[in-house]
Amino acid sequence: MTELRRRGIPDATVARLPVYLRSLVALAEAGETTVSSDALAGAAGVNSAKVRKDLSYLGSYGTRGVGYDVQYLVYQISRELGLTQDWLVVIVGVGNLGHALANYGGFAQRGFSIAALFDVDPRRVGEVVAGQSVRHLDDLPVVVRESGVSIGVIATPAHAAQDVADSMVASGVTSILNFAPVLLTVPSGVDVRKVDLSIELQILSFHEQRKSAATQPPVDGVVFQAASL
Amino acid sequence: MTELRRRGIPDATVARLPVYLRSLVALAEAGETTVSSDALAGAAGVNSAKVRKDLSYLGSYGTRGVGYDVQYLVYQISRELGLTQDWLVVIVGVGNLGHALANYGGFAQRGFSIAALFDVDPRRVGEVVAGQSVRHLDDLPVVVRESGVSIGVIATPAHAAQDVADSMVASGVTSILNFAPVLLTVPSGVDVRKVDLSIELQILSFHEQRKSAATQPPVDGVVFQAASL
């Protein structure tokens, strides 16, 4: 922790780097060689000051009066995000979501390789999904250890997620992407990111309700109420 | 705009309310009648001060020295999130992800009903998914208008997403949940939430890289060791 000056990249910035990266790749494919912070901001949906400040955390890779070299920036962001190396990923739970994830092209595209797929349902074990034969969850520790898998994706029902996470962590997985609607408990040093479809919809519902409430006055009395659970 | 005191609920709080709700429902099913902010905080994975401050935005629903009534809090949060009414949802794109979303039980469970599924692929139109016959995207405006659909889910490839969003907005959809890896442009008044699997993995990759960088010097010191910390 001595010269970790450059390592102080804010989480908010890290979360935006992949967005910049995607925009930059698109620009590169469109034949653009340089891009200004303003143009990149437009493509990424943020303002230009934020782009410049974010990129400044990586170093001074721009040229005043000109902008940023697209290819070079693609490389620098990729390197910072660790995308210059391949990461091995295991997916546990080959239901509808697991299928979708296994077949999702965006993984391989960014250097994430699916090392193996797992399930506990005997009817699914052996099934071929995305070119891989689904293995039984019991094999997870062996695969993770022997292949050096570091990232695990949990696409199981909620009740199974914690056990799967424990098994992953015990086998050596240090980053987990969790799609199950439960709070995972993991040791410090293990990163967990959560994607919860139901929560996203509920947040939309909140804003949607405010919109309709805005069009008509706030009636005090109990007008109508639906199922209160 | 006079007594809109209660309407100033911070976004960060809104994003946590569904998490509290889920914990509270679980507590209710476990037979708990009251819960302290500390216990709820433990279940939701936050600290108790945050729970109390968040809940205070809804009103003073707790009892000092006792805690919160579980059932009552479930009702209040549900009401605030707009979950006491049913929301109609359309899903566009019935690929792997669309299938997963259509079959995801978490939707109906919280009062979200799938009004219709759409795709443009003639081979998919007519297919029955989750009890619904997939319709052609051309029918979207009619369905949205006639049924009063307010929420749209986009599970299409990136290149089709903006057109779908435009069509949704033109038909009356005012909230969009977007799974396509593109920035959607919509008129003000329309809410968009984005879920991007690839970005989540890249964020994990960033942290994963920092871990490995921390255990060995910048040069080739191949001293690999298991989970420290």
Added chain:
DNA sequence: CGAGGTTTGTGCACGCGTTCACAAGGCGTA
């Protein structure tokens, strides 16, 4: 070579969210 135009990099102020810490208030018991 100098002037003008353009764009980066960043110091600074502002605002939001988090956390602390404690007064206010309810409940049970004697």
Added chain:
DNA sequence: TACGCCTTGTGAACGCGTGCACAAACCTCG
């Protein structure tokens, strides 16, 4: 009723992220 215990509700301080505004730096053109 009075006392002690417990938990809420919230004022206030702190820290992080955002956005502004501008100096520094680079390019082009005359």
